[in-house]
Amino acid sequence: MAQTGNKLSKQALSKSVSRHAWALQWCWNYERMQAAGYAYAMVPIIKELYDTEEDQCRQLERHMVFYNSHPGGSALIHGADVALEESYQPEVGDNLKVALMGPLAGIGDTIQAVLVMPPFNIIAAGLAAEGNWLSVLASTGPLLALFVVKWPLFYYGYKQGVNVIQDVSGTGTLDKLQTAAGILGLTVIGGFVPSILAGLKIKDSFLAQQLVNPETGEVVQSTPGIQKALDGILPYLIPILVTFFCYYLVKVKKVSPLKTIVILAAVAFVAGAFGVM
C-alpha cells in the first residue's frame, strides 16, 4: 500500500464536501443508489492519502458498495468517514457508513418530510392561492436551508470522527420539534380543508323541485337546494367528508397515493359530468 501519510489539505476537504453536497445523488439508481456519488466525493480525499492511481482506484472501489441515506444526514457520515480515512482506518469508516446510514436516513427524512416541508408547503400553497408571491420563497427556501446546512454538518462530523455515533443516538430535541411542527401543521390543515376545497358543493340546480303555477308560469314554491341543507348541518361538510374518505383509503386501507387519486378523480368526474357538483 502506497500510503502518503499526509494530513488532508483544506482544499481537499472543501472539494470533497462540495462534491458530496452537489453530486451525491447524480448517479442515483435502483441498484446501489448513492454509491457512485459517494465515491465521487471521496476522490479528492483518496488522492491525497494514496500515491499511485492503482491504489486510489482500489480504495474508491471500497466505496462503490450499496449506500443510501438522507443527503443531509449523509454529510455527517461523510465528515466522520473522511476523518477515519485520514487516520488510515478504512474498515472502521466503512462500518460506520453501514451503521449510520439507516438511522440518519430516518432522522433526516423526519426533519425534512414531517418537520420542515409539510408546514411550509401548506403555507406556500395557501399564500399562492391568495396570489401572494411570498409563496415562491416559502416553497423553495426551506430546502435551500437544508442544502446549506450540509457544510457545517460535514465539518462537525469530521471533528467528531467515530464519536458521531453517540451524537446520533441521543437526540431528544427532535421529538419536541416534531410535536411543535405537528401542531402547527394540523392547525393550518384544519383551516385548509374547508378553504382550499370550498369549491366542492352540490349544485343548486341538482334535484331542486319547483312548483310552478300552471296558469302564470310563476314559481310559487321551490325546495331549498341540498347544499343549503348541508350548510345548516355543518359548513364545508363535503370537503371534510372527501378528505377523510381519502385519509381512510390511505391510512386504514393502505391504498397507494396514486390509486387514491384515480379513485377520487373517477368519483369527482362522474359527479361533475352528471351535474351533481
Next chain:
Amino acid sequence: MNTFMVALLLGFWSGFAMIMNLSGIGIRTALLSGIVAGLIVGDVNMGFEIGAIMLLMSIGFHTYGGATIPDYVTGAMFGTVVYKTTGSYDIGLSVAVTLSLIMTQMDILGRATTTVFQHLADKALAQNSVRKFEMWTLAGTLPWFLSRFLPVFIGLLFVDQLTVIADAAAKLEWFSNGLAVVGKALPAVGFALLLSYMDLKKFWPFMVVGYVMFAYMGVGTLGLALVGAAAGALFTAKEVAE
C-alpha cells in the same frame, strides 16, 4: 416565441431542475415551473395562477420520493402554455391536471437507466482510471436530465394539436364539468397524505381549532400559521415544564 423555442427552453428547465432536485435544491416545484413557463411564453401571472393551483394539488406528495406520483410539475408547464395560447384558464387547468396523471411513469425511466453509467464507473476503476470514473459518475446526470427533458420537449412540440383536443373537449359540457370537479377535489388526497404522517390521534383538537378559525371566523393562511406556531410553542413548553 415560436413553439420550438418554448419546447426547448422548458425542456431544458425541466431537466436542469431535476438535477438540482437530486442535489437537494428543490426548485422543481409546480409553482416555480409554472412561473418559468409563464416567463417564457410572456405572461408570468398566468404561470403563477396555474402553478399555484398545481402546488396545492402536489402538497403531501413530496415524501414519496421513491414512489410513482403524479407529475404536477410537468402539468403546470403544459397548462401555462395552453392557458396562454387559448386565453382560457379552465382549458389550461384541464390540460395541466390530465397531463400530470399521464406523465407519472417517466420517473422510473430515470431511476432505472442510470444503472448503466454506474457499471461504466465500476469498469473505469477496474482499469485504474480515476478520471474516467469521475466522468462516468457525472454522466449519470444524463438519463436523469433526459427523463425530464424529452417528454416536455417532445410534448410541447405538439402543443398546438394538444390545444385543439383540449379546446374540443372543453366544448363538451359534461366533460369539462367533470374535469373541473376533479381539479377541485384532488388537493384532498394531498391533505389525506399529510394527515397520515401526522399524529392525528394525539393532536386532532388543533385541527378543529384551525377549522373553526377558517369556517366561522374567516382567518387566512398567515393567521392560521401564527396561531399554530404559538400553540406548538405553548404545548412543547408545557411538556418540558412537566
